[in-house]
Amino acid sequence: MFQINENYQKLPGSYLFSTIAKKVAAFSQANPDKQIIRLGIGDVTQPIAPAIIEAMHKAVDEMGVQETFRGYAPDLGYEFLRNAIAKNDYEARGCDIAADEIFVSDGAKSDSGNIQEIFGADVKIAVCDPVYPVYVDSNVMAGRCGDYDANTGMWSNVIYMPCTKENGFVPEFPKENPDVIYLCLPNNPTGTTITKSRLQEWVDYANRIGAVIIYDGAYEAYISEDDVAHTIYECEGAKTCAIELKSFSKNAGFTGVRLGYTVVPKELKCGDVSVHGMWARRHGTKFNGAPYIIQRAGEAVYSDAGKAQLKEQVAYYMNNAKTIKTGLQEAGYEVFGGVNAPYIWLKTPGKMTSWEFFDYLLENANVVGTPGSGFGPSGEGYFRLTAFGSHKNTVAALERIKAL
Numbered sequence: 001m002f003q004i005n006e007n008y009q010k011l012p013g014s015y016l017f018s019t020i021a022k023k024v025a026a027f028s029q030a031n032p033d034k035q036i037i038r039l040g041i042g043d044v045t046q047p048i049a050p051a052i053i054e055a056m057h058k059a060v061d062e063m064g065v066q067e068t069f070r071g072y073a074p075d076l077g078y079e080f081l082r083n084a085i086a087k088n089d090y091e092a093r094g095c096d097i098a099a100d101e102i103f104v105s106d107g108a109k110s111d112s113g114n115i116q117e118i119f120g121a122d123v124k125i126a127v128c129d130p131v132y133p134v135y136v137d138s139n140v141m142a143g144r145c146g147d148y149d150a151n152t153g154m155w156s157n158v159i160y161m162p163c164t165k166e167n168g169f170v171p172e173f174p175k176e177n178p179d180v181i182y183l184c185l186p187n188n189p190t191g192t193t194i195t196k197s198r199l200q201e202w203v204d205y206a207n208r209i210g211a212v213i214i215y216d217g218a219y220e221a222y223i224s225e226d227d228v229a230h231t232i233y234e235c236e237g238a239k240t241c242a243i244e245l246k247s248f249s250k251n252a253g254f255t256g257v258r259l260g261y262t263v264v265p266k267e268l269k270c271g272d273v274s275v276h277g278m279w280a281r282r283h284g285t286k287f288n289g290a291p292y293i294i295q296r297a298g299e300a301v302y303s304d305a306g307k308a309q310l311k312e313q314v315a316y317y318m319n320n321a322k323t324i325k326t327g328l329q330e331a332g333y334e335v336f337g338g339v340n341a342p343y344i345w346l347k348t349p350g351k352m353t354s355w356e357f358f359d360y361l362l363e364n365a366n367v368v369g370t371p372g373s374g375f376g377p378s379g380e381g382y383f384r385l386t387a388f389g390s391h392k393n394t395v396a397a398l399e400r401i402k403a404l
């Protein structure tokens with residue numbers, strides 16, 4: 001009889017957003033007359049910008065012509081896209097990242113789940129609590145996290161770095177030294193972030209203890225404050241300790257299109273072994289490249305027209321964030337985030353748990369959010385709303401919440 005990977009059996013329940021989708025579907029089926037407003041999963045609602053659509057159309061046409069048809073994409077991604085990324089996301093910010101240190105992929109979710117494969121079976125990971133569930137779940141699948149305690153909501157072999165109201169949602173260096181540190185900044189789910197000088201301290205810390213930082217910068221386009229780093233490579237020494245994951249989902253609306261990239265600097269080494277070489281090997285073996293049409297779409301993100309259109313799109317969502325934040329404050333809620341990120345993190349009223357508030361909001365306001373406890377034990381008593389809805393729906397949701 002074949003054997004299964006027993007680590008999967010350890011995972012509690014289903015993936016957070018699948019659980020929410022099932023609950024909402026059941027409510028919707030039982031209440032077909034209710035107009036549900038979804039501010040749960042961070043999925044975009046605005047159409048792809050015209051400059052990007054134009055580039056995609058052109059690429060589609062190229063695929064139908066013998067001379068311009070393309071088959072498999074290069075392992076690392078097409079040079080035109082990697083050059084545009086290197087120039088705009090790094091060189092323009094004074095960071096020395098070469099095009100061949102950039103690996104184009106089908107999105108940051110895949111990369112953030114896959115990256116753990118290149119580390120040893122016994123490495124100890126440290127995560128913020130609350131945290132984007134993929135980091136922990138993918139390490140559980142690989143057998144690194146020990147056992148799950150349903151009472152505490154914690155894994156025995158994971159280092160948790162609580163991000164709470166008390167510490168301003170800024171993670172502190174853990175007492176025990178980790179091998180791999182996951183940082184998502186600006187943060188999902190709390191919508192908060194840290195200053196560049198604090199990030200520099202994390203880089204210094206990782207270099208000092210010989211840890212690697214997996215830096216998820218998916219929400220970078222939403223940074224509005226000056227003292228926040230747009231990439232970890234703005235910090236001195238980051239190239240010897242950090243891998244950066246980036247997504248086109250949130251800055252360019254590619255959640256359904258799928259495109260992302262990972263930066264693995266050549267200077268990042270474990271002893272004599274190049275981590276860059278390992279990720280190249282993994283990419284070459286398990287991935288056949290993001291589609292040409294989509295990589296051309298990604299290139300258009302960096303065109304003048306693309307940049308101008310996406311600036312407007314980001315502003316549209318950040319206006320929603322403001323609407324949510326001020327609306328909730330007016331309704332008496334304690335609210336965080338929403339300044340450098342499209343997420344608003346609110347304290348649930350009274351002694352309501354996160355899931356109790358989820359049910360309350362769904363049943364009474366027909367608004368869907370995400371329970372904070374779904375992101376980790378320190379998320380209990382909190383709730384996340386996303387600014388990625390349409391403005392009309394966002395305003396309507398807040399009116400309903402205020403009327404409760």
Ligand code: MLT
Pocket residue numbers: 040041042043109132188
């Ligand atoms: C979220 O809602 O946390 C994100 O949309 C999840 C993701 O980007 O995969």
